[in-house]
Amino acid sequence: MTVRPGPERSDTYPAWLPEAVRNYLVHTESGMSIRALARAQDCHPSTVLRQVRKLEIRRDDLLIDGALKSLSAQASAGPRQQPKGAGPMTLDIPLGAPDQAAPLTQTRINHEARRILRRLCEPGAVLAAARDMAAAVVVRQDQSGDQLCTTKVDREIAQAMALKDWIACSDPEARVARYFITHTGRAALRRLTAQDENRAGGFDDKRATAARDRCWDMVSLGREQQAAPRYHVTESPLVGLARRRDRDGALFLSRALVATGERLREDFELAQLATGAGAGWDQAALGQVPVLQADAAPAARAAYDRVCSALADLGPGLGDVVLRCCCLLEGLEQTEKTMGWSARSGKIVLRIALDRLARHYAQNAGRYGPMIG
Structure with missing residues (x-):
């Protein structure tokens, strides 16, 4: 019987773990329900459910499976005692290499x-x-x-x-x-290269580096608001656009539109498991989608169908911009050059495409799809 985390249990995971991996470990190892995780992170349970399913499908990957087993063993062993006033703990057992002394930060x-x-x-x-x-x-x-x-x-x-x-x-x-x-x-x-250039120019933020190396305590879930965005600014053009405002002072992209783009990206990542990482999706908006693998998992097949349905509904143009910006993480400037659009027109087309994509989801499965539980 799994025990729900409480004040008496303080398993920690390294801060560099992606949010989806943290949610998977807390759910599978500590028994925290999907709904509780979703409430703590201010998202819908379907988001956490997709993250858990994706990690479970990827357990066939030897690197993924080895990493999750190592993290699970560390969580079961519990954090080592630390003197008072020593500051936040860092992972003192490297992931996948317990005999080495250097921490994996x-x-x-x-x-x-x-x-x-x-x-x-x-x-x-x-x-x-x-x-x-x-x-x-x-x-x-x-x-x-x-x-x-x-x-x-x-x-x-x-x-x-x-x-x-x-x-x-x-x-x-x-x-x-x-x-x-x-x-x-x-x-x-690209992000790491940009950090090197900033550091060479004297713009190095050591406090941010120290914060990234701190451990993540699952007991603090629900007590602290997660202020950090789901994806880094350089990873998704939606994050940068979400901070901009139009002439009236309103946000250029509403939170609902950003969530719509993230939902498509999550489905796209699952769909890649059904087609192979090397499969080309560049022409998917034109109907030239990669072929499904014969041994693809049912969850990956369902995500593949959802992505194909959404792109087919949007059609060329609108489908291209959401595919490139939300799924392939291509910058708006590069998308404008590829599509032959005028400068600074891509953000307008992207907002129209996200609005149409939100209507597609609402018409087919409601805002978040079937309720869980």
């Missing part, structure tokens, strides 16, 4: 990810990992067709990158799993 992940993601952006580059390999490697083919190892990756770093959706496996059942960089991984590389 956001700073360390960013430092390693800079070189790894750059290598994965090279043509034909993949990250190879196997259960009997102590570390992963990034390989690519050279001009003669031979496999060239470009860098080695600590296993716990590879697991953290997989949890963050920076890399994805096209065939989890293979003996040697091959991982490709995702659109989220490319966005993370």
